[in-house]
Amino acid sequence: MLEFPRWKVWLIGIVIAIGVLLSIPSLIAGTPLANSWPKWLPQYRISLGLDLAGGSHLLLEADARDALKQRLQAMEDSVSTELRRDPRIDVGDISTAGGRLSFMVRDPTQVDAAVERMRNLTRPVALTGNRDWDVQVVDSTRLVLTPTPDGTARALKDAMSVARDVVRRRIDPGGTKEITVVTEGGNRILVEVPGVENPDQLKQLIGQTARLEFKLVDLGANPADVQQGRAPPGSQVLPMADGTGAMAVKRRVMVSGDQLTDAKQGFDQDGRPDIEITFNTAGARRFGRTTQENVGKPFAIILDDKILSAPNINEPILGGRAQITGNFTVQSAHDLAVSLASGKLPVKLNVIEERSIGPDLGRDSIHKGVIASAVSIALVIVFMLVTYGRFGVYANIALVVNAFLILGIMAMFNATLTLPGIAGFILTIGAAVDANVLINERIREEIRRGRRLIDAVETGYHEAFRAIFDANVTHVISAAIMAYFGSGPVRGFAVVLLIGVVTSVFTAVYFTRMLVALWIRRARPRALHI
Amino acid sequence: MKLLKLVPDHTNVDFMRWRNVALVLSLIATVASVAFTAYRGLNLGVDFVGGQLVRVTFAQPVDIEQLRSKVDAMHLGEASIQDFGSAKTVQIRLPKPPGGDAAANIVAGRVKQEVERDYPGARIDSVDTVSGKVSEELADNSAIAIALAMLGIAIYIWVRFEWQFGVGALLTLAHDIAMTLGFFAFTRLQVDLNVVAAFLTIVGYSLNDTVVIYDRIRENLRKYRKMAILPLLNLSLNETLARTVVTSLTVLIALGVLMLIGPEVIFGLAIAIFLGVLIGTYSSIYISSPVLVWLGVQPDSFLKPEDKEEAAEAQPA
Numbered sequence: 151m152l153e154f155p156r157w158k159v160w161l162i163g164i165v166i167a168i169g170v171l172l173s174i175p176s177l178i179a180g181t182p183l184a185n186s187w188p189k190w191l192p193q194y195r196i197s198l199g200l201d202l203a204g205g206s207h208l209l210l211e212a213d214a215r216d217a218l219k220q221r222l223q224a225m226e227d228s229v230s231t232e233l234r235r236d237p238r239i240d241v242g243d244i245s246t247a248g249g250r251l252s253f254m255v256r257d258p259t260q261v262d263a264a265v266e267r268m269r270n271l272t273r274p275v276a277l278t279g280n281r282d283w284d285v286q287v288v289d290s291t292r293l294v295l296t297p298t299p300d301g302t303a304r305a306l307k308d309a310m311s312v313a314r315d316v317v318r319r320r321i322d323p324g325g326t327k328e329i330t331v332v333t334e335g336g337n338r339i340l341v342e343v344p345g346v347e348n349p350d351q352l353k354q355l356i357g358q359t360a361r362l363e364f365k366l367v368d369l370g371a372n373p374a375d376v377q378q379g380r381a382p383p384g385s386q387v388l389p390m391a392d393g394t395g396a397m398a399v400k401r402r403v404m405v406s407g408d409q410l411t412d413a414k415q416g417f418d419q420d421g422r423p424d425i426e427i428t429f430n431t432a433g434a435r436r437f438g439r440t441t442q443e444n445v446g447k448p449f450a451i452i453l454d455d456k457i458l459s460a461p462n463i464n465e466p467i468l469g470g471r472a473q474i475t476g477n478f479t480v481q482s483a484h485d486l487a488v489s490l491a492s493g494k495l496p497v498k499l500n501v502i503e504e505r506s507i508g509p510d511l512g513r514d515s516i517h518k519g520v521i522a523s524a525v526s527i528a529l530v531i532v533f534m535l536v537t538y539g540r541f542g543v544y545a546n547i548a549l550v551v552n553a554f555l556i557l558g559i560m561a562m563f564n565a566t567l568t569l570p571g572i573a574g575f576i577l578t579i580g581a582a583v584d585a586n587v588l589i590n591e592r593i594r595e596e597i598r599r600g601r602r603l604i605d606a607v608e609t610g611y612h613e614a615f616r617a618i619f620d621a622n623v624t625h626v627i628s629a630a631i632m633a634y635f636g637s638g639p640v641r642g643f644a645v646v647l648l649i650g651v652v653t654s655v656f657t658a659v660y661f662t663r664m665l666v667a668l669w670i671r672r673a674r675p676r677a678l679h680i
Numbered sequence: 681m682k683l684l685k686l687v688p689d690h691t692n693v694d695f696m697r698w699r700n701v702a703l704v705l706s707l708i709a710t711v712a713s714v715a716f717t718a719y720r721g722l723n724l725g726v727d728f729v730g731g732q733l734v735r736v737t738f739a740q741p742v743d744i745e746q747l748r749s750k751v752d753a754m755h756l757g758e759a760s761i762q763d764f765g766s767a768k769t770v771q772i773r774l775p776k777p778p779g780g781d782a783a784a785n786i787v788a789g790r791v792k793q794e795v796e797r798d799y800p801g802a803r804i805d806s807v808d809t810v811s812g813k814v815s816e817e818l819a820d821n822s823a824i825a826i827a828l829a830m831l832g833i834a835i836y837i838w839v840r841f842e843w844q845f846g847v848g849a850l851l852t853l854a855h856d857i858a859m860t861l862g863f864f865a866f867t868r869l870q871v872d873l874n875v876v877a878a879f880l881t882i883v884g885y886s887l888n889d890t891v892v893i894y895d896r897i898r899e900n901l902r903k904y905r906k907m908a909i910l911p912l913l914n915l916s917l918n919e920t921l922a923r924t925v926v927t928s929l930t931v932l933i934a935l936g937v938l939m940l941i942g943p944e945v946i947f948g949l950a951i952a953i954f955l956g957v958l959i960g961t962y963s964s965i966y967i968s969s970p971v972l973v974w975l976g977v978q979p980d981s982f983l984k985p986e987d988k989e990e991a992a993e994a995q996p997a
Binding site: 201 | 806824874
């Protein structure tokens with residue numbers, strides 16, 4: 151007990167000094183002192199959870215049906231492109247009913263060639279040996295492409311990771327904000343945006359798939375049929391975005407939003423808000439060629455299967471720039487521009503949980519939390535002092551050091567402090583002295599049994615450790631389960647408890663033991679007042 | 681300086697004398713608590729039943745009845761209004777509107793407008809909207825987490841001690857959780873995610889005393905091989921009594937402060953842990969220890985066979 155080597159004293163001292171240094175930037179954050187903190191010292195800070203800083207939390211769930219629908223549409227597009235290549239294979243009666251893509255090959259001698267080309271379009275799904283689409287011939291001339299379960303699962307996974315990036319770009323086009331966008335559980339995306347109190351605009355941005363397509367208007371369609379929702383072969387009927395009826399357009403996509411490089415909100419000649427888009431090289435070429443071939447005809451600008459507008463092509467548009475007109479306000483044009491520039495969402499996202507917290511509530515909570523922490527530390531300190539005297543002082547020094555260490559470690563790992571986390575902090579303060587209580591009571595006991603001073607202290611620390619260890623393991627078990635199952639704020643609580651368990655064993659057992667050993671060596675007391 | 685000794689030296693309380701009375705009382709209380717919870721149900725928050733929760737802080741205390749009639753007049757379904765200690769902070773709970781997310785937005789938006797128009801200076805602190813799907817998952821996960829934590833800790837105690845101690849720990853935990861649930865059912869305090877965090881904490885912390893007492897019982901079983909079980913339990917309880925009292929007090933002081941002057945939003949969490957620690961202190965004495973007697977723990981239960989022979993030989997013929 152008395153042999154407390156110098157290097158151990160130094161080690162414990164250094165650990166504590168580092169912990170305290172790490173905790174200071176978080177403690178002085180937001181005060182004038184923060185500016186005078188030297189730049190060469192650690193700058194780590196604890197971040198505040200949404201419940202303390204204010205902000206919006208959205209949990210989005212992918213609409214799996216929509217993802218499959220979009221995938222089917224994309225396959226339809228690539229199949230059409232593929233079959234139109236030289237030597238061209240003429241097909242008809244394209245259908246996407248029942249989640250499968252099917253079409254008829256007009257010339258029976260080309261069926262084998264068509265199957266061959268379709269097989270080339272499909273890809274193997276990593277390691278499973280299966281392909282992502284099944285190609286079959288039915289009734290000798292009809293080809294049916296069925297998505298395989300493996301392919302579908304893979305597609306959904308890919309869609310989710312693209313969707314996550316798209317959501318991030320839409321909310322934070324500059325990439326400068328401290329937002330959280332993560333996928334959860336395979337088909338969900340969690341979005342946390344500090345400082346944004348009203349999530350409505352966020353939802354506007356995320357709510358749109360933003361699949362932009364340009365298609366030629368089918369002028370040959372019979373208006374009466376269009377009213378009924380029927381379109382000639384190769385065309386489809388789509389509703390107008392402003393709800394003023396519907397229009398027949400060619401199925402074939404002239405250019406799509408995938409080929410954009412930029413989109414900005416601007417104004418047209420009449421001063422109405424519009425969106426100015428720029429195509430990439432391939433898109434510009436395609437757009438130029440189609441407009442050249444169709445001067446004088448109208449084309450439809452389609453967003454998420456709704457027609458925004460259908461202007462006439464007055465002249466070929468060759469520069470790769472175009473304006474999208476429609477019924478926009480400045481805000482909605484701006485939002486759509488952001489959505490277009492960030493790419494389309496490969497799957498529709500629905501909001502299934504939404505929480506928004508104003509900044510004032512968080513400020514109140516921090517204020518009350520700080521006061522409650524200070525009062526409980528003070529009361530526990532007084533209580534320990536009157537109960538254990540000198541040994542209480544040691545426990546109290548350990549308690550204060552422990553508080554700094556918890557904050558320091560949280561800062562180092564950039565952990566998030568939540569409102570329940572404050573409760574975890576206060577609970578840890580109350581519970582951390584338990585180790586000292588166990589040790590001190592044991593020392594009292596051993597002295598009553600007639601052990602000599604040094605012997606009693608040594609036995610006290612030794613015998614109490616078992617119970618301290620077991621009790622802390624039970625805390626770790628419940629806190630770890632909480633961290634695993636809990637969401638944001640609750641996880642913040644669990645993290646504080648876990649860190650507190652580790653630091654409190656260090657301060658309450660090793661650190662106080664050092665203090666006691668140094669005291670005994672220096673003062674050589676004859677009796678213990680405990 | 682004279683030091684404070686809450687438990688005088690050489691205290692010797694015959695705890696085990698009342699163990700059967702305590703058992704009957706605990707059993708009645710536990711059954712009553714479970715039955716009451718089942719009958720009356722818990723006041724589950726939007727986290728677990730879905731719906732919307734709007735928290736408002738008003739500039740002046742408001743007339744809750746008046747606010748209620750205003751919200752009722754909006755015909756948004758069965759709304760409930762609760763104040764948070766003072767009539768300045770109020771939470772308005774609305775059921776899930778039919779028609780999904782878009783409808784939910786409109787509902788919250790209307791409440792916000794109404795409040796801001798009729799009560800100048802009112803501040804909307806937070807709006808939570810939880811869909812039925814998410815709330816079901818949260819409820820399931822919470823139940824699983826609590827069950828797993830109880831089981832995990834019981835298994836740990838079993839591994840570190842003996843199976844009888846593991847069973848004792850599990851029964852103690854079940855008792856503590858049941859009593860705290862009963863309290864929430866009785867007071868109609870809202871059960872939200874924070875309260876579940878509190879239950880998990882209780883699972884970890886209410887067992888604190890039990891672990892310490894079990895550790896002492898194990899030590900004494902090894903030390904006094906011929907002592908009868910009841911006096912041995914009494915001895916262990918008395919030896920650890922001072923520690924039990926002091927530790928429970930420090931935890932209760934800290935949590936009491938949090939409960940009284942801490943942030944209102946976590947009042948439920950604070951009071952649940954406070955209560956759990958209080959109940960846990962009682963049950964560590966009157967449930968954890970007597971269970972060992974009923975499970976047949978004897979002074980020589982945990983001796984290795986050869987030690988047993990040795991002990992038998994030492995017995996006077």
